[in-house]
Amino acid sequence: xxxxxxxxxxxxxxxxxxxGQVASASTTPAPATTPVVPFGQVGRTEPIQTRARRHAVxxxxxxxxxxxxxxxxxxxxxxxxxxxVKTFLVQAFFIPSPSMHDTLIEHDRILVSKLTPGPFDxxxxxxxxxxxxxxxxxxxxxxxxxxxxxxINSALTFIGLYPADANKHLVKRLIGLPGDHVTCxxxxxxxxxxxxxxxxxxxxxxxxxxxxxxxxxxxxKSMWVMGDNRQDSxxxxxxxxxxxxxxxxxxxxxxxxxxxxxPLERFGVLHNPSSxxxxxxxxx
Numbered sequence: 568x569x570x571x572x573x574x575x576x577x578x579x580x581x582x583x584x585x586x587g588q589v590a591s592a593s594t595t596p597a598p599a600t601t602p603v604v605p606f607g608q609v610g611r612t613e614p615i616q617t618r619a620r621r622h623a624v625x626x627x628x629x630x631x632x633x634x635x636x637x638x639x640x641x642x643x644x645x646x647x648x649x650x651x652v653k654t655f656l657v658q659a660f661f662i663p664s665p666s667m668h669d670t671l672i673e674h675d676r677i678l679v680s681k682l683t684p685g686p687f688d689x690x691x692x693x694x695x696x697x698x699x700x701x702x703x704x705x706x707x708x709x710x711x712x713x714x715x716x717x718x719i720n721s722a723l724t725f726i727g728l729y730p731a732d733a734n735k736h737l738v739k740r741l742i743g744l745p746g747d748h749v750t751c752x753x754x755x756x757x758x759x760x761x762x763x764x765x766x767x768x769x770x771x772x773x774x775x776x777x778x779x780x781x782x783x784x785x786x787x788k789s790m791w792v793m794g795d796n797r798q799d800s801x802x803x804x805x806x807x808x809x810x811x812x813x814x815x816x817x818x819x820x821x822x823x824x825x826x827x828x829x830p831l832e833r834f835g836v837l838h839n840p841s842s843x844x845x846x847x848x849x850x851x
Contacts, residue, residue, distance in 0.1 A: 659828075695822075697819040739803075740793055745790070747850050749783050751781055
């Protein structure tokens with residue numbers, strides 16, 4: 568059934584155009600389901616919200632990758648720097664025994680300058696760290712930390728982030744340089760270097776300079792070392808029967824200790840007691 572305009576009954580054709588008005592596409596609303604394509608995006612059917620989410624994900628992934636690269640670069644640089652410092656400048660060690668009381672005690676962490684010997688010369692009175700010349704540490708008890716911990720410790724020690732293992736190094740005070748004549752008359756006597764008796768303020772409380780007499784001349788390229796805790800130090804005096812007569816090759820020296828860094832209550836600079844050896848002449 569149709570009305571008088573000939574349209575289907577029940578459907579509103581909308582208002583008739585005014586006389587002279589021409590109907591056009593602009594007067595007809597677009598279907599609600601037709602996506603609006605922005606200018607310049609013709610042919611792209613991906614919704615704007617989807618593209619925005621994809622770009623955000625890509626940006627996050629790119630940022631995470633950049634952060635990972637920066638972290639790796641920082642870690643590698645820190646390891647390389649630590650290795651260079653440990654190799655050429657400073658190395659950390661820990662004290663395992665009471666032989667240097669009261670200057671150093673067990674479990675102290677010390678820093679050792681590797682510029683001595685080298686650019687700087689060794690001096691009498693220096694606290695030196697040196698590699699075992701052979702047989703000095705055979706009686707030391709070393710606790711096995713296990714393969715995993717041992718591997719980690721070795722790696723950290725290699726790059727300088729962990730104190731060096733005590734079962735490979737010793738720490739003593741340098742008493743005699745090459746050519747020095749070092750003597751001690753025994754209990755009650757003073758230690759002498761090149762004929763000059765030493766006043767040793769660094770000795771442990773109650774310690775005496777020596778309990779047995781000895782008389783040595785330090786060989787070339789070697790040094791004579793003794794612990795500050797004389798009655799509890801297996802130093803040069805106890806190895807007079809070894810090659811070198813108890814003296815240690817200077818080539819074995821790792822460096823000189825200059826500061827205690829741990830524990831914090833033990834923090835302090837390790838000074839050379841220069842006044843003790845001020846009057847000692849050069850060997851004749």
